[in-house]
Amino acid sequence: MTATTPTGPRQPERQPVVVLGWKPTEVLEALGRYGAEVVCVCEPADAAAAEKSGVADRVVMTASLADAGEVVAALVRERVPLTEDSIVCSADEFPLVTASVAGEALGCRSWPVSRALALRDKFVQKLLIRAAGIPVADAHQVDRLADLAGVPFEPPYVVKPFDEAGVRRTVLVATTEQAEEIAARGGAEDQGPWLVESFVPGGELHVDGAVRAGRLELVSVSRYLNNVMAFRDGGLVGSTLLDPEEHPGLYAAVSDVTARSLNALGHPDGVFHLELFEQDELLVFGECAGRVGGGRVDTVVGLKFGVDLHDEWARAVLGLPSAAGSGLRDRRTFGWLHLPAVAGRVTAMPGPDEIRSRPGVEVVEMKAEVGGVMADVRKDSNSRAGRVVVSGDGAAEVEQRLRDLADWFRAAVRVEQA
Template sequence: MAPPDGLAGSPVLLLGWNGGRAAAALAAAGSRVVCAVAPSEAPSARAAGETVVVADPADAEAVLAGLARSGRRPRGFAAVAAAHESAVVTAAVLAQLGGAASLPVETALALRDKDVQKRLVRAAGVATARSAVVAASAEVPLTELRFPVVVKPLNGDAGTGADLLRSAAHARTWTYRAACDGPWQVEEFVSGSEVHLDGVVRAGEVTALAVSRYLRNVLDTRDGAPMGSVVADPGRDPALYRDGRALAARAVTALGHREGVFHLEAFRRPDGELVFGECAGRVAGGRIDEAVHRKLGVDLHAQWAAALLGLPGPAAAPAARSEAFGYVLLSAPPGIVDEAPATDDILAREGVVSAERARRTRGARTGRPVAFTAVRAVLTGKDEEQVTRRAEDLAEWFHGWNGAAVRRAGG
């Protein structure tokens, strides 16, 4: 990744903006950050520092052209990183081109392409669902996998576009509902509750880990269940942390991920076994980062920046806080948003400790096939069960509040 003395103070190229947390973490570590951002991100990014506006921060040609227009070259940077998951491989390729620090290209690809990563973890003996790749929707029933199956884009994230197909007949009538032409990964459905593991890997060793339980499995959110999770307490469920650390260590080793952070999703079967789902080499979205920081004292953004720059990671809190923390994404019924509750109204709800509204709410379309999150909220409570109830109550209140504030699409 980086030489022993680190890269603090050196120029870093960051692809994308994504709220500015990655840029802020790099700047706090002492780097001079240049952000290659899409036009929609430019106003926010310009207010924070140097920017290069490009058509698509995940497209290598667009970034190279933008750098050339601004008189810059990839060799002018000591490190290249991605604020968006979609730009992880692009950042690795540009870093290799310019001799800069970043994830190795092979590792970046393994952390993005679901088929590549499943092949690698399966070869390492990690439990994971059987899977196949199909080029067209008509090919789904032709796989040798047992139904039900889950179909998803090979490089999707946050469950975007995933569908559950219960039979070959269902597959024959299935129409993909996301903006993707394929190919797709098809994998056998794994029963159990879904968890996510967020942590830090340095020199190939997992040095910090948070295990969180989803409020509902991610696929259930397609039918209106709230998206969110609660950080599990290490003292209350040591077996979950023990097994989670073992799974994370084997998975990141298989993927060649030695320096950085990870967001790994898994299923916990009724017998307690953890089954690998997928893994990304980024700080998790939603507001998982804040929930983890409040509960365990681990600043995933600062840890990510330190790993990129070859610096020692900041120390975490000495022990987990006794209270529980989690997050929930708030969305409206399908339609066009006329208005949304004020941030103060959301903060007044029981247990809410922070709330972040989308930059643009009024006029946004919500509901499938267009996903729209109006607010990201972090909550606390005396235990995981109380935070779960509060998160579900908040999502129900927000959905009901918006019922009168959303025009039906096409209405």
């Protein structure tokens, strides 16, 4: 965090920390362990669950986390006692800018708006990365899909809304003819603005870790089982962590690009989830978030490196030293997977114990159940029957185990039309 300088020597007995959004709950728990007084601001749909979870000292409801005015008003109405020593932040990507604007308006400590914007807005992000001389996709903004004819580069390119989550509305435009078809749409759901990025070929990596004072404290490199966009064609959502000793050259190259990228984005302290594309000897920047990665990235990193990324996030917020260097590294490697299934009402499905009996399975988290309805996993990369974490002796064994598990599970699930 970037802090304003306190005017007096007295510090509050418990550090007030306002967190926008109640997930991931692990960061709220970590703040509490360090003695922070946690005030969770959330939207009406999440308020009851946040209160029931007990992870915050206080829950404040706001109409929208995307509206800084609403957040400030909610905190004032609830008479939350904030001072210049209080912190306003978010562990979720979407309210980052709101947290910075609200923190500044309330005279509290928060990220500067420029940092939050760089980590939230992918167009701004790519401008900064390109200015730093790091390979990155071309980017352009259109207000309406009808404006695709004005994109200054040829297909293939990717079109996505700025508030994207789960790759639900992202479209790969392969040809000029396809661009013309999309531009002819006139529905309300096709209004923008939209981000257009030139398509970047190559396998996709994700890099997770912690940074302090611009120095990388932890770097974990994983390779996606399939590039994220491939889930619409039946591709698997998951990744295999690559061992630093097994891939020393890749770790050196990734660490260099990661350090330069974080510096360009003005993110010297905290955690990060960064995506890169591999092209022979070249690494092309995809995007970067100042939060813990999704899926079961946190579990995999914890098992391999002995580092709790949620704890690292909380330590950075509170200005505490990083503990990333004290973890014990496991000789094995790990990977995670969204268990796939087809849409419909589930009539038969392997249970958690049966899944745990498969080779290398370490963690099982089920979301679907017999009698429940499965969403169409081809419409949202976050849709899943459940999640698993698998271990093995090297990345190749882990990847094979994940793919075998996905094939076995998909074949064992039975659904009927809902």
